[in-house]
Amino acid sequence: MAELTTLARPYAKAAFAEALEQNALVQWSDMLSIAAQFAADDGLEKVLLHPGLTAEQQATALTDLCGDKLNQAGKNFLMILSENKRLTLLPQIVEAFEELKAAQEHAIDVTVVSAFELTDAQQETLSQALKNKLQCDVRLTGEVDQTLVGGVIIRAGDLVIDGSVRGKLAKLAEAMNS
Amino acid sequence: MQQLNPSEISEIIKKRIDNLDVTSQAQNEGTVVSVFDGIVRIHGLADVMYGEMIEFEGGVYGLALNLERDSVGAVVLGDYKNIAEGQTAKCTGRILEVPTGEAMLGRVVDALGNPIDGKGPIETTTKAPVERVAPGVISRQGVDQPLETGYKSVDSMVPVGRGQRELIIGDRQTGKSAMAIDAIINQKGTGVKCVYVAIGQKQSSIANVVRKLEEHGAMEHTIIVAAGASDPASMLYLAPYSGCAMGEYFLDKGEDALIVYDDLTKQAWAYRQISLLLKRPPGREAYPGDVFYLHSRLLERACRVNPDYVKNVSGVEGQTGSLTALPIIETQGGDVSAFVPTNVISITDGQIFLETGLFNSGIRPAMNAGVSVSRVGGAAQTKIIKKLGGGIRLALAQYRELAAFAQFASDLDDATRAQLEFGQRVTELMKQKQYAPMSTGEMGLSIFAATEGFLDDVEVNKIGDFEAALISYANSEFADLMAQINVKGDYSKDIAAGLKELVEKFKATQAW
Numbered sequence: 236m237a238e239l240t241t242l243a244r245p246y247a248k249a250a251f252a253e254a255l256e257q258n259a260l261v262q263w264s265d266m267l268s269i270a271a272q273f274a275a276d277d278g279l280e281k282v283l284l285h286p287g288l289t290a291e292q293q294a295t296a297l298t299d300l301c302g303d304k305l306n307q308a309g310k311n312f313l314m315i316l317s318e319n320k321r322l323t324l325l326p327q328i329v330e331a332f333e334e335l336k337a338a339q340e341h342a343i344d345v346t347v348v349s350a351f352e353l354t355d356a357q358q359e360t361l362s363q364a365l366k367n368k369l370q371c372d373v374r375l376t377g378e379v380d381q382t383l384v385g386g387v388i389i390r391a392g393d394l395v396i397d398g399s400v401r402g403k404l405a406k407l408a409e410a411m412n413s
Numbered sequence: 414m415q416q417l418n419p420s421e422i423s424e425i426i427k428k429r430i431d432n433l434d435v436t437s438q439a440q441n442e443g444t445v446v447s448v449f450d451g452i453v454r455i456h457g458l459a460d461v462m463y464g465e466m467i468e469f470e471g472g473v474y475g476l477a478l479n480l481e482r483d484s485v486g487a488v489v490l491g492d493y494k495n496i497a498e499g500q501t502a503k504c505t506g507r508i509l510e511v512p513t514g515e516a517m518l519g520r521v522v523d524a525l526g527n528p529i530d531g532k533g534p535i536e537t538t539t540k541a542p543v544e545r546v547a548p549g550v551i552s553r554q555g556v557d558q559p560l561e562t563g564y565k566s567v568d569s570m571v572p573v574g575r576g577q578r579e580l581i582i583g584d585r586q587t588g589k590s591a592m593a594i595d596a597i598i599n600q601k602g603t604g605v606k607c608v609y610v611a612i613g614q615k616q617s618s619i620a621n622v623v624r625k626l627e628e629h630g631a632m633e634h635t636i637i638v639a640a641g642a643s644d645p646a647s648m649l650y651l652a653p654y655s656g657c658a659m660g661e662y663f664l665d666k667g668e669d670a671l672i673v674y675d676d677l678t679k680q681a682w683a684y685r686q687i688s689l690l691l692k693r694p695p696g697r698e699a700y701p702g703d704v705f706y707l708h709s710r711l712l713e714r715a716c717r718v719n720p721d722y723v724k725n726v727s728g729v730e731g732q733t734g735s736l737t738a739l740p741i742i743e744t745q746g747g748d749v750s751a752f753v754p755t756n757v758i759s760i761t762d763g764q765i766f767l768e769t770g771l772f773n774s775g776i777r778p779a780m781n782a783g784v785s786v787s788r789v790g791g792a793a794q795t796k797i798i799k800k801l802g803g804g805i806r807l808a809l810a811q812y813r814e815l816a817a818f819a820q821f822a823s824d825l826d827d828a829t830r831a832q833l834e835f836g837q838r839v840t841e842l843m844k845q846k847q848y849a850p851m852s853t854g855e856m857g858l859s860i861f862a863a864t865e866g867f868l869d870d871v872e873v874n875k876i877g878d879f880e881a882a883l884i885s886y887a888n889s890e891f892a893d894l895m896a897q898i899n900v901k902g903d904y905s906k907d908i909a910a911g912l913k914e915l916v917e918k919f920k921a922t923q924a925w
Contacts, residue, residue: 238483238484240456240483241482241483244483386437390442392457392459393441393442393443393457393458393459393460394439394440394441394442395439395440395441395442395503396437396438396439396440397437397440398437402437403437406433407430407433409472410429410430410432410433411426411429411430
C-alpha cells in the first residue's frame with residue numbers, strides 16, 4: 236500500500252494541477268472517483284490486467300463504462316495510465332487527489348465515533364472546536380459504536396483523539412497491570 | 414484456585430490509580446501495511462520521531478527506524494506474531510527507556526529492563542533513555558585510577574583505568590568471556606558496579622555466568638542484561654544501549670561502573686539483519702553504512718567525568734564518575750582485519766589479543782603480550798605494579814624474539830641462555846587460573862620475585878606451585894605488609910626491603 240501510494244503520487248499531482256488550471260476540481264474529482272470504482276471491480280480488474288489486450292483496448296473498456304461522465308482530458312488521463320500499465324492504481328490516485336483537493340480547500344474529513352448518536356448541537360460544538368484546533372474547515376461524519384461505552388473518538392487523517400470510556404478503561408487496565 | 418500477584422495489593426493499586434492520567438490526548442495513528450521477519454511497515458504516523466516507541470494492538474511495542482515518505486519502518490520489540498495487516502499503530506511520543514537504579518543490581522533483565530530471573534518486579538522509579546549523547550569534552554577528566562582485573566598479565570602489561578574502553582578480542586574458545594567475568598568478580602568490595610551485557614549467547618551460557626557470579630559473591634554488585642540467541646534481532650541490537658543506560662546511572666551519581674559487552678560482533682550481526690530487512694543498502698561484508706557509528710556512539714558513552722558534571726547531573730558534590738567498558742569481539746580464524754574488528758579496535762583505547770595457539774599450549778590467559786596494548790591505562794596503574802611490571806613486558810618481548818632464533822642455534826652464550834630461561838619463567842608465571850583474581854599485593858609479590866631473580870633457581874614446571882605457596886605464606890606470615898600494599902599500592906624502599914625479606918624467608922623455610 237505504501238509503495239502504491241508512492242507510485243500514485245505523480246499521477247494524482249498531475250491530474251490535480253490540470254484540474255486546477257481548468258478550474259474543474261469538482262468535475263475531475265467525480266471523473267476519477269467513478270473510474271476508480273469501476274477499476275476496483277473484480278471483473279474489470281481482470282480485463283485491466285489481461286496480458287493479451289493492448290493498452291488502448293483496456294483504456295477503451297474503462298472509458299466506455301464511464302460513458303459521458305468523462306471529458307476528453309479525463310479520457311486522455313486514463314489512456315496515459317493504461318500505456319504505463321497503471322490503471323489498477325486508480326483507487327490510490329483518487330485518494331491522493333482528494334488529499335490534495337482537501338489541502339487546497341483548507342478542509343479536512345473528520346470521523347467522529349461515538350457511543351450514542353450525537354445531536355446537531357453537539358456536532359456543531361465539536362466541529363467548531365476542531366476548526367479552532369486544526370485551523371481548517373471540518374467536514375464531520377458521524378458513526379455510532381456502542382462498544383465505546385461513552386465519549387467519542389475523533390479521527391482526522393492520522394490524528395486520533397481518544398476520549399472514549401473504553402480507551403480510558405484500557406489505560407486504567409494497563410496502569411494497574413504494569 | 415485463583416492466586417493473588419504481589420502487585421495486587423490494595424495500596425499499590427490505589428497509588429497506580431492516583432497516578433493515572435486519563436485526560437485524552439491527540440495521538441498519531443497509522444495502519445500496519447506489512448509484517449515480515451520482525452519488521453513492520455506502517456502507513457500514516459506523519460508525526461513519528463526517529464527512534465520513537467510505537468504501540469501496536471495488544472500492547473506490543475516497536476521502534477521507528479526508517480522514516481520514509483509514505484511509510485514508517487519499525488522493528489518489533491518482542492513477539493510479532495499477533496500483529497496483522499490492517500491493525501492500528503499508535504505513536505507514544507516517548508523514546509525507548511529502561512529502568513535504572515540500585516534495585517537493578519543482582520538482577521537479570523532483558524534488553525527492555527524487564528526482570529527475567531523470576532525474582533519478582535524490580536522496585537525502582539528511575540528511568541533513562543537507552544540512547545544518549547556521550548558527555549562532551551568539558552565534562553571529562555583524564556583516566557588516572559586503576560580498574561584492576563585481577564590478572565597479573567593484564568594489570569602489569571595492559572593496565573585498564575577507570576573510564577577506559579579496553580577491547581578483548583580473539584577467536585572463539587580463547588577465554589574472552591572468562592577474562593571479563595573474572596574482572597567483574599575482582600570488583601567485589603571495591604565499590605565498582607558492574608553490568609554484564611550478554612548478546613546472542615546461549616541461554617545455558619548466560620545461566621552459567623549468573624551461577625558463577627553468584628558462587629563468587631559478585632552478583633550483588635552486578636546487573637546482567639541478557640538478549641539470548643533466541644531473542645529477536647531488535648533485542649540483540651538494543652541490549653548494549655540498555656546496559657549502558659543502566660551503567661550511566663552510576664556514572665551520573667559519581668560512582669565507578671564497569672560494563673562488559675559480550676559480544677559486539679553479534680550485535681553487529683543483529684543490526685545487519687535489521688538493516689537489510691529495512692532495505693538499507695548493504696556495504697562491506699553486507700553491513701550497513703552506519704555500523705561504525707553503531708559501535709562508536711555506544712563506546713563513547715564509557716568515560717570518566719569530572720565533579721562539575723556529576724554535580725550538575727545528580728547534585729552529588731566532589732565526586733568523579735566513570736564507566737569502564739570491556740567490549741568483546743570474536744574474530745573468525747584470527748582475522749583482525751575484518752570490518753567490525755578493525756572498527757572497534759580503532760574506537761577503543763587499547764586491546765587485549767587472545768590467541769588460540771597460546772591457549773592450546775596451556776598459556777592461560779592466552780594473551781599475546783606483543784600486540785596487546787593499553788593506550789591510556791599506564792597513567793592509572795598502581796605504582797608498585799607500574800614499577801615492577803615494566804621489566805616483565807620487556808623480558809617477554811626479548812624472549813619471543815630469542816626463542817624463535819634459538820631454535821636454530823646449537824650452543825648459546827650465557828647471557829642469551831639466561832634471558833631465555835628468565836623469559837620461560839616469566840611466561841610460566843603469567844599463567845593464572847580462572848575465577849582466581851589476585852590482589853595488588855599478591856601480584857606485586859609475584860612480579861617482585863621474578864624481576865629480582867628469586868625464580869632463577871626454581872624449576873620452570875614448579876613456578877606455579879612456588880607462586881601459590883609463596884602467596885599463601887605471605888598472606889599468613891606477612892599480612893600487614895600485604896595489606897599495606899593493597900591499600901596504598903605505593904612502592905618504596907621499605908616495601909622493597911619488606912618483600913625481599915619475605916621471599917628470602919620463604920625460600921629458606923618453606924617447601925613448594
